[in-house]
Amino acid sequence: MLTLKDATVRFGDRAALDAVDLEVAEHETVCVLGPSGSGKSTLLRAVAGLQALDGGRVLLGGADQAGVPVHRREVGLMFQDHQLFPQRDVGGNVAFGLRMHGVGRAEQGARVAELLDLVGLPGAGRRAVASLSGGEQQRVALARALAPRPRLLMLDEPLGQLDRGLRERLVVELRQLFGRLGTTVLAVTHDQGEAFALADRVVVMRDGRIAQAGAPLEVWQRPASEFVARFLGFDNVVPATVGGAAADTVWGKIPVPEGSGRGEGKILVRPAGVLLRAPEDGLACTVEARTFRGSHVAVLLRPAEGPLLEAECALRDAPDEGDEVGVTFAATEVVVLPDERR
Numbered sequence: 656m657l658t659l660k661d662a663t664v665r666f667g668d669r670a671a672l673d674a675v676d677l678e679v680a681e682h683e684t685v686c687v688l689g690p691s692g693s694g695k696s697t698l699l700r701a702v703a704g705l706q707a708l709d710g711g712r713v714l715l716g717g718a719d720q721a722g723v724p725v726h727r728r729e730v731g732l733m734f735q736d737h738q739l740f741p742q743r744d745v746g747g748n749v750a751f752g753l754r755m756h757g758v759g760r761a762e763q764g765a766r767v768a769e770l771l772d773l774v775g776l777p778g779a780g781r782r783a784v785a786s787l788s789g790g791e792q793q794r795v796a797l798a799r800a801l802a803p804r805p806r807l808l809m810l811d812e813p814l815g816q817l818d819r820g821l822r823e824r825l826v827v828e829l830r831q832l833f834g835r836l837g838t839t840v841l842a843v844t845h846d847q848g849e850a851f852a853l854a855d856r857v858v859v860m861r862d863g864r865i866a867q868a869g870a871p872l873e874v875w876q877r878p879a880s881e882f883v884a885r886f887l888g889f890d891n892v893v894p895a896t897v898g899g900a901a902a903d904t905v906w907g908k909i910p911v912p913e914g915s916g917r918g919e920g921k922i923l924v925r926p927a928g929v930l931l932r933a934p935e936d937g938l939a940c941t942v943e944a945r946t947f948r949g950s951h952v953a954v955l956l957r958p959a960e961g962p963l964l965e966a967e968c969a970l971r972d973a974p975d976e977g978d979e980v981g982v983t984f985a986a987t988e989v990v991v992l993p994d995e996r997r
């Protein structure tokens with residue numbers, strides 16, 4: 656459905672998009688993630704036709720989009736800075752794209768009603784935009800983007816300004832809605848929770864390039880690099896010499912999954928794989944801090960040597976700050992990361 660081949664955008668001597676290859680299949684939801692300045696918005700803008708390419712191509716349904724203006728690309732945009740029109744009522748906002756496409760009045764009315772039903776605002780057509788809550792405005796913006804039946808819907812930080820609880824609810828609704836409509840979606844967010852909840856596939860960007868692309872679970876379980884691991888919030892990363900079933904590290908010997916390549920590199924131990932034991936058992940650590948995270952406690956441990964370690968443990972098993980504990984490691988939660996110096 657959407658293909659980027661070698662897509663490149665430069666600002667001065669800096670590439671905001673650096674030879675990016677990406678495919679989005681029909682009915683697929685792809686979320687682009689990455690730190691600020693990694694090129695996420697530039698990617699969306701290039702696909703929409705708001706940003707010209709300095710190299711490479713964007714194809715929609717197999718057709719090269721070079722020279723095709725924004726309004727002829729049949730893409731729906733819901734951008735952070737695309738506010739609703741305050742002087743128009745809800746219906747007027749939703750009908751905007753339909754009017755631009757020359758759709759007749761009666762059909763506009765029917766389509767607006769259908770979309771307001773779809774986004775959970777039935778009968779809201781006459782309401783003033785200013786009378787809506789943030790979440791309701793977001794739904795109107797979504798209805799407006801969906802109204803002309805775009806081939807591709809593009810969302811830039813769709814839930815960015817809403818509070819956490821509302822975002823978590825809306826993300827589930829969005830996923831259900833896109834599934835029902837069979838919409839093809841390319842979304843950008845810097846919130847990994849949102850991306851992982853919404854996407855069939857996530858793309859992590861770094862300095863204008865794709866650092867990793869894959870199904871959410873796959874990326875979560877097997878970050879392809881230290882950069883991706885740290886971006887996902889995994890900080891138990893340590894240099895390691897991997898040989899056979901274990902790796903030598905400053906934290907001692909750590910078992911690695913079967914089939915891990917040998918050699919110098921780094922390993923990641925997910926917090927669930929840092930197991931707390933009696934003080935005389937395994938790597939001796941002092942409990943530096945503990946943070947309640949709802950269903951579990953994140954425990955920060957200071958070993959005699961090397962970086963701090965984060966462990967995840969059940970509320971009732973959480974040790975107190977200052978306690979001495981021992982640590983062993985579960986191979987299933989260990990990921991051998993490629994050596995980025997090579």
Ligand SMILES: Nc1ncnc2c1ncn2[C@@H]1O[C@H](COP(=O)(O)OP(=O)(O)OP(=O)(O)O)[C@@H](O)[C@H]1O
Pocket residue numbers: 666671689690691692693694695696697698845
């Ligand atoms: N119009 C522009 N002129 C010059 N530089 C630009 C322009 N637009 C973007 N850039 C630069 O290109 C790089 C990528 O920017 P982009 O907005 O795509 O990043 P982003 O990942 O969307 O960031 P954020 O999460 O902060 O929105 C940044 O270094 C940015 O400063």
